[in-house]
Amino acid sequence: MAIKIEMLRCFRAVADHGSLADAAEKLGRTPSAVSMMLRQFEDHIGAPLFESARKSRLTPLGELIRAEAERELDHFERTVRSIESLSRAEHGNVRLSATPSVAQVILPPLLKAFMQEFPGVRVEISDTDSATIERDLAAGRADIALASIGPMQGFDRELVFTDAFGVVCPVDHPLAQNWSRLDWTSLTDHRFIANGLCQHIPDAGFQPILEASTLFVRNTASILSMVRAGAGISILPELSILPEFLDLEFLPLQDCEIRREVWMLSQPQMMQTPATRALVAALRRANISGKPTKDRPARVAPAPPGALSPGFPDR
Template identity: 70%
Template sequence: MLRVFCAVADHGSLADAAEALGRTPSAVSMMLRRFEDHIGAPLFESARKSHLTPLGRLIRDEAARELEHFERTVARIEGLAQARQGRVRIAVTPSVAQVVMPPILRRFMADHPGVRIEMSDTDSATIERELEAGRADIGLATIGPMAGFERELLFSDPYGVVCPVDHRLARNWSRLTWADMADTTLIANGLCRQITDEGFRPILEGATLMVRNTASLLSLVRSGVGVTILPELAVLPEFLDLEFLPLVECSTRREVWMFTRPDIFMTPATRAFVATIRASNVSGRAELQDN
């Protein structure tokens, strides 16, 4: 009724309004009559429908605002359903944020410019808490299975010693073993608990400094406080003052998993982001860097 009334008011005749609406003049006339009966007062000054009554002008303004709001609401609903709008909250580890996410974000933002993305980079334990609390829609982290979440392996990379380029361990890194670290100060981090090698256990137990933030950790390594153990992708190529040293005896690899709620509980925007991650060949890029 509101749409028909506004069309007649805007076009000034039943015939023109009917053509604009794709209806017959008699259908428009009947709908307009029902609307005036519902209001209980005439909205046009004459049968020609070329001039509104004072009440008609007031109702025209209100109807226009309501129709505009309705169109925005429908567009918003369609945008959400088709992943043209919405929000995706992602929690990732720092190395994933720096190495893996940039091409994924570029592609997704180009394909879905209306979707708002919120990304936080933090340690895996915090990512687990963010997922459980419902503050993240997607998590990329090194954690075990979680009840109520789908878990999909994205890639794995080896652990190694990270030290300054002029550190003594870097002189003979091709045969580096856990025993070579016996007299070296280890700065532990959250990922160290993932390494199950027997040779590493006494080294970790002897560490007196634990740093969880990757940026702070690498800053301390640069300043000579000690060395640390990190996965290979955590040491970016531009870190020219740091060296990543593979360990001959280290059998453990860091595994990065994608965590999401089951598909039925994901918004279309979240599903679209998950599809972009899967299409990005993350495992292939990780293997290429590993080799």
């Protein structure tokens, strides 16, 4: 007789509850039915799995088989959930992990349109740092990731958008008065707030500034709060600064050509649920760009002394 999934379920229930009666109640069966299924399992194994008829303690072999049964049942239950999810495509779930600036700036209008098109799909968003996003994706806690992370085995990866790095400071900061000639040497006399994205800037002129920093902050919202409080200046991608942040300036750097790259990672299409495929397609169609738009005008450099100033829109 082949081992059946119901044998494993009965065995696990008896091992978990320590009695046939409690296991039967949990499974919605009679104690005699559970006893017969367990006896068939032990007959197939050719050895007892419990040390006594009371079923309160496993044999050493029973302990080993219990661990294997747990793994097989967990795998089977995940498979069933995936099949059921596929059969309910119009009411699927998608778990999306994104960095905070992407979640704040890029996702709101995109998801508004997506939810209008797919009203039955439930989208769960987690905004956190790239390292945590990578762990969530690897552990199966996310279906789609939007972050500055490298290739991962078993996942498709495509570039979604890039945007420039620049200095973030209060609007009344001295650097904001002469930003058109801003370079790394301009930052040396100012307190600097380091963050996780700094690792993506290999410029030699930036390294002494980074090494001298005594404050490291991971979360974008916290970084901006520190800048607002006068704790220092920082380097962030342009899209981290929303147009309504009127008290902050994003200042481009003359000698920094490195751009933040945001990638979309997901399982291969053949392994995606219909809901996940739909959201991946929506992200792909979005044509996101870090370039200025009508709602986010480009900043114009201040005119040199004595020249007419073209002015620039306040953010």
